[in-house]
Amino acid sequence: MKIAVLPGDGIGPEIIREARKVLEVLQQEGLAMELTEAPLGGAAYDQYGSPYPEATQKLAREADAVLLGAVGGPAYDNLDRPLRPERGLLAIRKDLQLFANLRPAILYPELANASTLKPEVVSGLDIMIVRELTGDIYFGQPRGIRTNEAGEREGFNTMLYAESEVRRIAHVAFNIAMKRNKKLCSVDKANVLETTEFWKEIMIDVAKEYPEVTLTHMYVDNAAMQLVRNPKQFDVMVTGNIFGDILSDEASMLTGSIGMLPSASLDKNHKGLYEPSHGSAPDIAGKNIANPLATILSVAMMMRYSFNLDAVALRIESAVKKVLADGLRTADIYEEGTRKVSCSEMGDAVVAAL
Ligand SMILES: NC(=O)C1=CN([C@@H]2O[C@H](COP(=O)(O)OP(=O)(O)OC[C@H]3O[C@@H](n4cnc5c(N)ncnc54)[C@H](O)[C@@H]3O)[C@@H](O)[C@H]2O)C=CC1
Ligand SMILES: CC(C)CC(=O)C(=O)O
Numbered sequence: 001m002k003i004a005v006l007p008g009d010g011i012g013p014e015i016i017r018e019a020r021k022v023l024e025v026l027q028q029e030g031l032a033m034e035l036t037e038a039p040l041g042g043a044a045y046d047q048y049g050s051p052y053p054e055a056t057q058k059l060a061r062e063a064d065a066v067l068l069g070a071v072g073g074p075a076y077d078n079l080d081r082p083l084r085p086e087r088g089l090l091a092i093r094k095d096l097q098l099f100a101n102l103r104p105a106i107l108y109p110e111l112a113n114a115s116t117l118k119p120e121v122v123s124g125l126d127i128m129i130v131r132e133l134t135g136d137i138y139f140g141q142p143r144g145i146r147t148n149e150a151g152e153r154e155g156f157n158t159m160l161y162a163e164s165e166v167r168r169i170a171h172v173a174f175n176i177a178m179k180r181n182k183k184l185c186s187v188d189k190a191n192v193l194e195t196t197e198f199w200k201e202i203m204i205d206v207a208k209e210y211p212e213v214t215l216t217h218m219y220v221d222n223a224a225m226q227l228v229r230n231p232k233q234f235d236v237m238v239t240g241n242i243f244g245d246i247l248s249d250e251a252s253m254l255t256g257s258i259g260m261l262p263s264a265s266l267d268k269n270h271k272g273l274y275e276p277s278h279g280s281a282p283d284i285a286g287k288n289i290a291n292p293l294a295t296i297l298s299v300a301m302m303m304r305y306s307f308n309l310d311a312v313a314l315r316i317e318s319a320v321k322k323v324l325a326d327g328l329r330t331a332d333i334y335e336e337g338t339r340k341v342s343c344s345e346m347g348d349a350v351v352a353a354l
């Protein structure tokens with residue numbers, strides 16, 4: 001197994017260091033793995049003048065799976081847009097055709113009090129958010145900032161989905177729903193946006209192939225509200241790139257912290273990129289206090305989705321459960337009566353619990 005490791009920026013290198021420890025234990029036990037690092041985002045701009053340089057492209061394309069930290073930071077916010085770290089992230093997703101982003105929001109029982117919501121609202125939570133990742137307003141052309149005919153400057157983006165793009169993500173979501181509780185909620189803004197009215201039409205059509213799945217529809221503004229009012233009404237949610245980006249950050253707080261939410265971004269053959277759902281957290285970078293669990297849980301998703309090693313995935317997830325049951329907490333999930341640990345101590349504890 002060839003794994004490309006892209007630490008990125010901010011807390012990226014810190015959380016990746018901990019996730020690597022887990023991979024290295026598996027390697028020492030005999031799982032054949034080749035781990036190779038390359039820069040992405042700001043780190044790549046610094047080294048090569050491009051956020052997704054050729055060396056990283058080659059490594060990522062040849063790898064069986066990619067492990068990513070996060071990209072971005074204030075030092076890069078004034079660069080020309082094509083040079084910014086976030087463009088590097090969009091570019092690798094598009095280049096590898098990673099159209100299906102799975103973001104599981106699961107509440108570990110030990111963290112019921114870490115959530116800002118009442119324990120009874122979140123206990124037992126287990127939602128899978130399926131976010132389309134290579135289309136929508138993040139990629140639609142034209143885009144830019146221009147001066148209009150009246151001489152006023154304006155910014156513009158294009159929200160766009162082709163039928164094939166909606167169909168393939170619909171099939172991913174229905175198949176996941178089939179393996180779970182057979183409830184799929186498609187989130188749109190069909191009352192206002194033609195793009196998502198079209199999305200809804202295709203979802204309804206694909207649903208005919210999955211008669212066992214109950215398909216419902218919800219406007220995104222209501223979905224944002226329902227996620228905090230009664231999140232357990234959801235089983236699988238499917239939505240476009242921008243709505244999924246926003247709703248998954250919201251859902252992460254149901255699990256206690258954004259530092260707990262892993263993700264898998266898959267192509268049609270389950271070649272995948274695995275990364276936490278959060279960003280590079282410049283406010284806490286370099287302090288060894290970030291929560292590495294979302295990244296470690298992303299390694300578990302890699303084992304499950306790219307390598308079909310379900311037992312290894314379960315073992316990593318059980319190790320995470322054990323350290324939480326033992327009362328270890330990074331600052332973001334700390335509460336009285338538990339033991340506050342650093343990012344590296346958390347990584348070491350997971351390794352010890354494997
Ligand atoms: N996938 C990626 O690489 C993403 C990159 N970004 C980039 O990251 C930078 C910062 O963006 P923000 O909007 O601040 O989002 P962010 O997710 O980096 O941080 C939001 C808040 O959550 C906290 N946080 C995030 N991850 C954490 C962790 N593992 N442990 C503890 N606390 C954690 C941060 O300290 C911050 O207070 C920007 O440059 C943005 O463009 C943002 C989102 C995703
Ligand atoms: C830079 C963004 C497109 C990344 C992001 O916020 C995400 O994928 O969650």
Ligand SMILES: [Mg+2]
Pocket residue numbers: 245246249277
């Ligand atoms: Mg996001």
